[in-house]
Amino acid sequence: MKRTLAFLTSSIMLLLISCSTDFGDRSFGSSQAGISYPNVDPQLHEYFQDFEKEAMQRGISIDLIELEISGVIENIGEEGVAGSCQFGNHIAHVTIDKSFWNLASTSIKEYVVFHELGHCVLERGHLEVTNSDGECQSIMASGTTDCIVNYNNSRRDRMIDELFGV
Numbered sequence: 001m002k003r004t005l006a007f008l009t010s011s012i013m014l015l016l017i018s019c020s021t022d023f024g025d026r027s028f029g030s031s032q033a034g035i036s037y038p039n040v041d042p043q044l045h046e047y048f049q050d051f052e053k054e055a056m057q058r059g060i061s062i063d064l065i066e067l068e069i070s071g072v073i074e075n076i077g078e079e080g081v082a083g084s085c086q087f088g089n090h091i092a093h094v095t096i097d098k099s100f101w102n103l104a105s106t107s108i109k110e111y112v113v114f115h116e117l118g119h120c121v122l123e124r125g126h127l128e129v130t131n132s133d134g135e136c137q138s139i140m141a142s143g144t145t146d147c148i149v150n151y152n153n154s155r156r157d158r159m160i161d162e163l164f165g166v
């Protein structure tokens with residue numbers, strides 16, 4: 001979060017959402033809403049908690065409350081944008097587009113929330129790498145290239161490993 005630039009916004013395009021595949025869903029949103037995050041929309045809490053949990057399972061300790069990440073679900077209004085992260089000095093703010101949220105599956109909600117936390121918390125930029133099947137290799141793909149998002153149970157672990165640099 002200690003960026004030299006005072007203010008940066010990064011967004012993920014909704015484009016990539018439309019080509020996603022959704023399977024069974026057992027491992028998605030598995031956290032019970034046990035932790036309450038101040039200044040974060042309650043609908044995002046379980047995803048924030050899963051982010052911390054996935055980090056912990058990879059030996060990385062992340063406390064989103066301590067980091068004072070805020071998050072809202074509201075209309076972004078910019079065509080095709082599902083989420084954004086504003087970060088800089090004294091701000092780390094996730095915005096998820098309301099119309100995207102209302103239509104998205106649990107797994108794609110997780111994908112977009114993790115993408116934004118990748119910017120806001122892990123300080124990652126976009127990574128456009130396509131594997132031989134034409135799939136985006138990273139959760140940090142911007143959605144502006146033509147790689148296909150395939151975030152299903154069999155690929156989720158690997159993509160989260162990549163997200164956390166494991």
Ligand SMILES: [Zn+2]
Pocket residue numbers: 010011012115119126140141142
């Ligand atoms: Zn992004």
